[in-house]
Amino acid sequence: MxxxxxxxxxxxxxxxxxxAASQAGVDLGPVVERTIxxxxxxxxxxxxxxxxxxxxxxxxxxxxxxxxxxxxxxxxAGAEIHDGEPAVALKWDGAKVEVRTNKNTYYSPIxxxxxxxxxxxxxxxxxxxxxxxxxxxxxxxxxxxxxxQEWQEVIALDLGGISGGYGWVFPKxxxxxxxxxxxxxxxxxxxxxxxxLCARYDLRFHRLENLRGYHLPLRRPYSPLVGxxxxxxxxxxxxxxxxxxxxxxxxxxxxxxxxEAIGAYLEGKACCLSSYVQAISRHVAPELEISxxxxxxxxxxxxPYVLLLQRSRHFWRLFCHLIRxxxxxxxxxxxxxxxAYLVKYFSHLAQARRQNRLRLLGLxx
Numbered sequence: 315m316x317x318x319x320x321x322x323x324x325x326x327x328x329x330x331x332x333x334a335a336s337q338a339g340v341d342l343g344p345v346v347e348r349t350i351x352x353x354x355x356x357x358x359x360x361x362x363x364x365x366x367x368x369x370x371x372x373x374x375x376x377x378x379x380x381x382x383x384x385x386x387x388x389x390x391a392g393a394e395i396h397d398g399e400p401a402v403a404l405k406w407d408g409a410k411v412e413v414r415t416n417k418n419t420y421y422s423p424i425x426x427x428x429x430x431x432x433x434x435x436x437x438x439x440x441x442x443x444x445x446x447x448x449x450x451x452x453x454x455x456x457x458x459x460x461x462x463q464e465w466q467e468v469i470a471l472d473l474g475g476i477s478g479g480y481g482w483v484f485p486k487x488x489x490x491x492x493x494x495x496x497x498x499x500x501x502x503x504x505x506x507x508x509x510x511l512c513a514r515y516d517l518r519f520h521r522l523e524n525l526r527g528y529h530l531p532l533r534r535p536y537s538p539l540v541g542x543x544x545x546x547x548x549x550x551x552x553x554x555x556x557x558x559x560x561x562x563x564x565x566x567x568x569x570x571x572x573x574e575a576i577g578a579y580l581e582g583k584a585c586c587l588s589s590y591v592q593a594i595s596r597h598v599a600p601e602l603e604i605s606x607x608x609x610x611x612x613x614x615x616x617x618p619y620v621l622l623l624q625r626s627r628h629f630w631r632l633f634c635h636l637i638r639x640x641x642x643x644x645x646x647x648x649x650x651x652x653x654a655y656l657v658k659y660f661s662h663l664a665q666a667r668r669q670n671r672l673r674l675l676g677l678x679x
Contacts, residue, residue, distance in 0.1 A: 315415060317400035321382035325528035327484050327491055330373045333639030334563035345383045347487035348374035354470040355624055357617060359514045363624040367634045374486055404438050406542035424543055424576055427550040431531040436550045444537040445552045448478060448530040451504040452493030453522030472511060474616030476500050481511040495559050530554050539594055540587045547572050556609040604643035607661035614664035
């Protein structure tokens with residue numbers, strides 16, 4: 315059930331890391347507009363350093379193209395796509411889930427909520443209310459004639475400027491996607507932050523098209539994943555990476571884990587969907603927790619980490635290994651050895667300090 319007719323766009327930077335692409339289960343080549351080999355790293359709109367890798371780091375696409383492509387593959391595999399038919403109500407009737415849309419009523423033993431951060435399924439299960447939230451603001455600007463070659467294979471990341479987030483410039487086929495994101499309490503800084511980022515790269519803010527803001531849901535350990543016949547995946551489950559703000563990777567991972575659990579349930583090999591919750595706890599939750607620790611630690615004092623990224627080839631290669639999926643966050647912590655305990659300790663201090671400051675400002679109870 316798609317709320318809007320396909321192809322339809324949605325707010326998203328449209329960057330698919332190699333790590334995410336490896337979990338897609340399909341070739342994303344038909345919708346890739348740029349292949350990225352480098353990153354332009356700056357601190358608070360200061361001087362930037364261009365860092366490169368010999369192998370691809372990410373693919374640039376647009377969600378209008380990516381989502382339509384995935385839907386077409388699903389249709390080829392037997393799915394019925396009802397686009398322009400949003401679900402407006404979900405109700406457990408004792409044996410199946412009643413799904414009411416703006417056109418009809420359907421019944422299913424299982425409903426998968428893949429309807430994003432503000433979706434119906436997440437609200438029905440009460441997950442939406444438990445998420446910690448980040449926010450982002452983005453827009454598109456046509457390629458300045460002199461800049462098309464400059465942005466051929468590189469993205470820009472401006473770090474440390476907004477609490478809990480960063481600014482980005484992502485090149486697409488005929489335009490640049492430019493945005494900023496951070497903690498929800500920093501929302502008032504997004505518009506001036508985006509204006510400054512545009513000025514930093516000589517892009518005209520007033521020429522931005524499709525300017526829009528959106529929420530990034532960050533799951534807490536107690537956020538529900540399943541209910542009576544309902545299962546949440548991707549952003550609907552709050553499975554956004556806290557450090558990067560990226561959700562496509564965990565959308566692919568959680569969808570794969572959900573498919574396994576649903577198959578076992580429908581085949582009578584499982585009496586419920588608890589295996590999905592267990593799989594998320596084993597494979598996804600530890601990754602998100604480490605990402606959260608690194609996120610808190612980075613934003614405690616961004617300058618030394620940005621300097622390290624700009625100056626240390628070893629640190630940059632480690633960063634590339636993460637983006638390409640050659641190691642995961644748990645693998646990174648294993649490489650750190652005893653230092654991993656310091657990461658955990660100081661990240662908790664950073665989180666406590668941030669929350670205490672917010673309580674003093676009246677932004678937390």
